Structure formats: C-alpha cells, structure tokens
Amino acid sequence: MNMASLTAPKHYSLPTFLRPQSPKYPSHYPLLSTSSASQFCGLKLSFSTPNANAASPLLLPSVFAKVSKGSKPPPFTLKDQDGKTVSLSKFKGKPVVVYFYPADETPGCTKQACAFRDSYEKFKKAGAEVVGISGDDPSSHKAFATKYRLPFTLLSDEGNKVRKQWGVPGDFFGALPGRETYVLDKNGVVQLVYNNQFQPEKHIDETLKLLQG
Amino acid sequence: MGESLKGAVDMHMLMEPIFAGWIGYILADLGSGVYHWGIDNYGDGSTPFFGSQIEAFQGHHKWPWTITRRQFSNNLHALARAITFSVLPINLLCHDPVVQSFVGVFAGCIMFSQQFHAWAHGTKSRLPPAVVALQEAGVLVSRSQHSAHHRPPYNNNYCIVSGLWNEFLDKNKVFEAMEMVLYFKLGVRPRSWSEPESEWMEEIDMAS
Numbered sequence: 001m002n003m004a005s006l007t008a009p010k011h012y013s014l015p016t017f018l019r020p021q022s023p024k025y026p027s028h029y030p031l032l033s034t035s036s037a038s039q040f041c042g043l044k045l046s047f048s049t050p051n052a053n054a055a056s057p058l059l060l061p062s063v064f065a066k067v068s069k070g071s072k073p074p075p076f077t078l079k080d081q082d083g084k085t086v087s088l089s090k091f092k093g094k095p096v097v098v099y100f101y102p103a104d105e106t107p108g109c110t111k112q113a114c115a116f117r118d119s120y121e122k123f124k125k126a127g128a129e130v131v132g133i134s135g136d137d138p139s140s141h142k143a144f145a146t147k148y149r150l151p152f153t154l155l156s157d158e159g160n161k162v163r164k165q166w167g168v169p170g171d172f173f174g175a176l177p178g179r180e181t182y183v184l185d186k187n188g189v190v191q192l193v194y195n196n197q198f199q200p201e202k203h204i205d206e207t208l209k210l211l212q213g
Numbered sequence: 214m215g216e217s218l219k220g221a222v223d224m225h226m227l228m229e230p231i232f233a234g235w236i237g238y239i240l241a242d243l244g245s246g247v248y249h250w251g252i253d254n255y256g257d258g259s260t261p262f263f264g265s266q267i268e269a270f271q272g273h274h275k276w277p278w279t280i281t282r283r284q285f286s287n288n289l290h291a292l293a294r295a296i297t298f299s300v301l302p303i304n305l306l307c308h309d310p311v312v313q314s315f316v317g318v319f320a321g322c323i324m325f326s327q328q329f330h331a332w333a334h335g336t337k338s339r340l341p342p343a344v345v346a347l348q349e350a351g352v353l354v355s356r357s358q359h360s361a362h363h364r365p366p367y368n369n370n371y372c373i374v375s376g377l378w379n380e381f382l383d384k385n386k387v388f389e390a391m392e393m394v395l396y397f398k399l400g401v402r403p404r405s406w407s408e409p410e411s412e413w414m415e416e417i418d419m420a421s
Contacts, residue, residue: 102393102397103396103397105406106393106396106406107389107392107406108389108393171390172390172394175394175397175398176390176393176394176397177397197390198385198386198389198390
C-alpha cells in the first residue's frame with residue numbers, strides 16, 4: 001500500500017473500463033483518513049466528511065468522481081502569479097500538463113519547477129503548455145516564479161478546492177498534499193495521471209514521454 | 214549491563230539478551246539520527262531546554278575540527294548526565310535481562326555517540342588503529358559518511374553511532390518527508406531548506 005511505504009509512492013489511475021462511470025458507494029470503507037485515496041476504486045470522499053467511522057459505511061454526504069485517464073476534468077478558474085484569472089478552457093486546442101504540487105519554496109517543488117523550466121522548450125516543441133497548481137497565493141507564486149525564472153503559469157488554488165475536486169490523493173494519510181500531474185490532450189481529455197511525491201523530476205520524464213511518443 | 218549478564222546466566226538464556234542488545238545498538242543509531250536532525254533543523258539558542266545544545270551543534274558546523282581537540286570526558290559528560298537520569302530508574306525498577314540488555318546497549322551507544330562522532334572527525338593517521346578498523350567495518354560511523362553531512366545542503370547522514378541507517382534514510386527521503394509534514398502541519402521550515410547563514414557555515418582554517 002503506497003501510503004505506508006517510504007519509497008516514492010506512485011499510483012497510476014485505473015484503466016477506464018475498471019473505473020465506475022458514475023459515483024457509487026464503495027464496497028469497503030477506509031479506516032483511516034478522509035483524504036482522497038486512489039486505492040478506493042476511483043472514488044473519493046469530500047474533505048468535509050467527518051472522520052471515518054468504520055461502523056457506518058454509508059455516511060457519505062458528497063462523492064466526487066476522481067479525475068483519471070479518459071475523463072474530462074471539471075473546469076476551473078484560478079488566479080495566476082500576476083493576479084490574472086486563468087480558466088482551464090483557455091488551453092483547449094492544445095495539450096496541457098497540469099501539475100499539482102505541495103508548496104512553493106520547498107525542496108521537492110523547487111526541483112520539480114526547475115525541471116519543468118529546463119525542459120520547457122521540449123514541451124513547447126510538442127505544442128504543450130505547462131501549468132503548476134498549489135494552494136499558495138499569487139504573491140507567493142510570483143516570488144517563486146521570479147526567483148527561479150519559471151516561464152510557465154502558476155495558479156493559486158486557495159483552499160485547495162480544485163485539488164479536492166480532481167481527487168488528487170494526499171500522502172501519509174493526508175498529512176502532505178500529493179504531487180500529481182495530469183496530461184490533457186487538445187480535446188481536454190486526460191491521457192496520463194502520474195503521482196510521485198519524492199522523485200519530482202520524474203514527472204517531467206513521464207509527461208514528455210507521452211507528449212513526444 | 215552487568216546485571217543483565219548475571220540475570221541471563223542465571224536464567225540460562227543468552228540469545229535473547231544478546232539479540233536485545235543488538236537491537237539496542239541498531240536503534241541507538243536511528244535515535245541519534247532523528248535527534249541530530251531535530252536539533253540541526255529546528256529551534257535556536259533561545260529554545261527552552263534545547264537552546265544551548267542547538268547552539269553547540271551550530272558551532273560544531275562552523276568549526277567541526279574542534280571536536281577532535283576536546284577530551285574524552287568533555288565529549289561525554291552532558292550525555293552521561295542525561296543517560297544517568299533516564300537509565301537509573303529503569304535499572305532500579307526492572308530486572309529482566311532482555312530489557313536491561315537493550316537499555317544498556319542503547320544507552321551506552323548514545324552516551325558514547327559523541328565520542329564516535331569525534332572519531333569520525335579524526336584523521337586516519339591520528340586515530341587508534343582499533344577505531345579505524347571499527348569504522349571501516351561499519352561498526353562505528355565512518356569518517357567519509359559523516360563528512361558528507363558537513364557539506365551543503367547539510368541535510369543527510371544524520372546518524373552518528375554506526376551510520377548504518379544513513380543510506381536507508383537518505384535514499385527514502387525520510388527526513389525530507391518529515392520536514393514536509395512538519396511544514397504543512399506546523400508551518401515551520403527546517404534550517405536545511407534555506408541557504409546556510411554565514412554564522413553556520415564552516416570556517417575554513419588553513420592550519421587544520
């Protein structure tokens with residue numbers, strides 16, 4: 001089980017035919033956290049659910065279908081590092097790499113951002129755009145982007161609403177926001193979901209592999 | 214330790230206390246790493262109870278070689294005091310040889326860890342051959358492993374008893390994970406995330 005191991009957790013989303021097309025109640029109930037969990041047949045609980053009570057598995061006030069390969073993610077409109085609003089729909093017509101990361105100015109996230117920066121030309125050559133999303137505010141993004149000369153858009157998902165909507169799983173029972181990257185094709189359909197908390201540069205390798213392949 | 218040995222002989226069991234002692238040795242290394250990581254990354258001179266230790270550790274990072282100039286008891290007395298206060302009650306209350314073996318070895322390793330650490334800063338030519346042999350055998354933390362800790366970004370190789378946990382902990386980014394969790398839960402950034410302040414960086418002294 002990825003949550004308990006100390007090696008870099010990686011989960012690939014379930015193939016489409018295994019993933020339920022509409023939300024339904026799970027057959028088993030997680031004993032621990034209420035954070036989203038990919039081992040949970042593609043469903044997640046809303047964060048507003050009170051703590052897991054194994055005795056009453058049917059108390060699920062709201063269930064979102066997690067974004068996975070083959071699905072169209074819910075649209076969002078967020079502010080970028082310059083305070084401008086950016087919608088997901090803006091990127092329709094070209095592939096886009098949407099990467100969720102824990103926080104600006106932390107070692108892993110810095111490595112990841114710099115790796116995207118250093119390979120940015122390759123992404124552009126493949127016709128793709130790169131967008132980073134974390135819960136930090138626009139001014140934090142601005143400082144982060146300036147310090148590391150990041151050429152792409154960073155969006156502020158304040159309150160982590162989009163993260164929850166998309167079902168990005170957390171690590172260590174939700175103690176740490178997960179590091180998950182989605183590649184959307186030019187029609188806005190997810191073609192790759194890659195999760196790896198502690199080897200951030202791998203996100204670049206995996207997404208480029210798909211875009212260039 | 215003596216009581217453990219006698220108890221073991223009396224009860225005709227030897228393997229369990231030996232095993233427990235070995236576990237104590239293993240866990241002492243892990244404990245030294247976690248403690249060292251905490252002191253190196255969090256708090257400062259004004260932190261209650263730990264403040265002076267934190268400053269001492271930072272001073273050590275600035276002038277690492279001075280540890281080799283300190284006398285044996287100077288290296289050990291602070292730890293010995295802590296060990297006495299924690300081990301003595303256990304010794305008085307518990308007579309199980311397995312427990313005593315574990316506690317004895319664990320506490321002994323912790324007490325001597327500062328000396329092992331000092332030896333890890335020594336040069337091969339000036340260390341007793343037995344010490345060098347133990348370092349090379351991996352029984353005591355090696356000089357090369359520990360010197361990796363003294364290079365930027367100062368965020369690895371924290372264990373200083375045998376160092377056997379270092380590779381596992383660093384490879385699996387255990388401390389990085391703990392730092393991230395603490396950052397998200399408590400909002401505290403560890404020192405190793407920032408460029409080291411000049412007071413903390415090693416002063417290169419041509420004479421040493």
